[in-house]
Amino acid sequence: MTDDGLDARDRALAMELVNGVLRWRFRLEALLSTLLRKPLRKKDADIQLLLLLALYELIELRTPDYAVVNEAVALTRRAGKQWAAAMVNAVLRGFIRDRQGLLESVDRDDVARFSHPRWLIDLLTRDWPDSVERILEANNRRPPMWLRVNRSRVSVEDFAARLNAEQIAIQRHPLVDEALKLEKPVDVGRVPGFDAGLVSVQDATAQLAAQLLAVRSGERVLDLCAAPGGKTCHILETAADIDMTAVELEASRMQMLEQNLDRLGLHARLIVGDATGADAWWDGGLFDRILVDAPCSASGVIRRHPDIKSLRQADDLKSLTDVQQRILVQAWRMLKPGGTLLYVTCSVFKQENDRQIERLMSACPDATESAIDEDWGVACQHGRQLLPGDMDGDGFFFARLQKQATQDRDTAITG
Ligand SMILES: C[S@@+](CC[C@H](N)C(=O)[O-])C[C@H]1O[C@@H](n2cnc3c(N)ncnc32)[C@H](O)[C@@H]1O
Structure with a gap:
């Protein structure tokens, strides 16, 4: 039994149903609206959800049709909504009678076919016109x-x-x-x-961050957006004799990082603080390497968190990109001349990725790109992008910058 009182098999089925409905929500809703004579009222959201669950099970799982219908009708009664039992039965049987035809008809609209909100499809099309279908399909697969x-x-x-x-x-x-x-x-x-x-x-693509930061023994390293600590711990596993400082805004998330360090027998200096306002916690010591794994839209990890499709809005990007740039500017102050900064997001949107590097480089003349000389993913204007599903990993962006050493700068100015 797990803490929620479910045995492992029931828990796995519950997770599959919840994630599946979230993943296919836009398609299931389109389908349901063609099956219902009139939309359900707000107070019957439970019945709406029950129908989405049942449709998901009929389409994607191997549960026999009769079992899905019987269970949905029984649950409707258990919810005290006797009046809806016949309707639930009719809707599900209506779907079973013409499954193929109904799905073909709703799939004529991309929102239903790819089960993504329109704004997300539009943004992906703008940024990745040649790969958009591949991204949308990868977002809908169960993650490894x-x-x-x-x-x-x-x-x-x-x-x-x-x-x-x-x-x-x-x-x-x-x-x-x-x-x-x-x-x-x-x-x-x-x-x-x-x-x-x-x-x-930890996702395999996320594991590339430690490789790209390539810390060396004895270095002072800063991880600026650290919790739950996947990358902090990985970096420490590659070189335990570094001086690692991990900063995280949320105290509750910092606890997760602490637990991970304990479990792995690793050590870091932990600071609960805001990376956009380093003066409140920074002691003025510069760092050899800084990781900025910035808060982002998470548009590269939709397969792992299908609720992103429902929770995120296009408007969120403005405040996210502002915070990303403010964190980058603070990180830059704390980097030693000659030091390396790795910027990472689990986003596929260019405005959160190479555009941010572009902005930082135009604001900081001592910033030069330290090219990621690899052949994986897509080379962007700055940095490289792995799209969701590439090598069966999540979608991540990586860019590396180096701060010109003082004498290089002097030579550049006088020469
Ligand atoms: C992408 S996650 C980091 C994942 C982490 N690096 C890992 O590999 O496990 C971004 C983190 O930044 C934190 N964060 C958001 N805004 C922040 C800020 N202004 N200062 C510091 N941390 C922030 C979030 O709470 C979140 O834990």
Whole structure:
């Protein structure tokens, strides 16, 4: 039993239903509105949800049709809405009678076919005209479970052998040695060595950040938007003898970072603070390397968080891009001459990505790009983008900047 009183199988089914409805919400709603004679009233939102759940189950899962219909009708009665039982039955049977025809008809509209809100489809089309369908389809797939082996404690080969012994099948990642994909996601409690800190759960593309920051022994490192600490911990696993400071705005999220550090046996200086106002907490010491894993629209991780499609609005981008730029400007002040800043987002929107680097570079003449000389993803005006689903990872943007060392600057000015 888990804390919510469900056994593991029921919990997995509940998660599948909730995530599935959130993923396919726009298509399911379009379908339901063609099946209902008139829209349900606000106070019957429970029936609306029940119908969306049942339609999802009929379309995507292998539950027999009769079981879905019987269960939906029984739940309607249990909700005390006897009057709706016949309607629920009729709507679901109506769908079963002409499943193919109804789906083809609603799928004529892209919002239903790709199950994304219009503004999101429009923005993706503007930024990625040649890849938009690929992105939309990847956003609707169930995400894989990637592990990050803690190589400071165990070799990847030894850990892979432990998984093998537990009959957990895995695949390797082409770029990140310590990233292992489980062929079938499992409850984290079943991953051997998790509690002992041998391994963490982290998307493989997210694991590229530590590689790109490439910290060296003895360096002073700052992680400015750190919780829950996936990247902080990964960086420390690659070089424990660094002086790591992790800053996070939300105290409750900082607790998650603290728990991760404890579990993995790692140490960092933790500051609950606002990265847009470093004067409130910064001691004035400069850093060799800074990671800015900025708060963003999360448009690259929709497959993991399908509620983003319902919760985010186009208007959010304005305040997000303002905060991103303010964090970058503060980070730049705290970087040593000669130091490296890695800017990361889990967004695919250019205004949150290479445009932010462009803005920073025009405001800071001592900023030069330290090109990511790789062949993965898409080379942007600045930095590189991996789109959702590339190498079965999440969508992330990475750009690296270097602060000109003082003597380089002097030479540039006098020469
Ligand atoms: C993309 S998440 C970071 C994920 C983290 N780096 C990891 O790998 O686990 C962005 C984080 O920035 C935090 N944040 C948002 N605004 C901030 C600010 N002004 N100052 C510091 N942290 C901020 C958010 O609470 C969130 O935890």
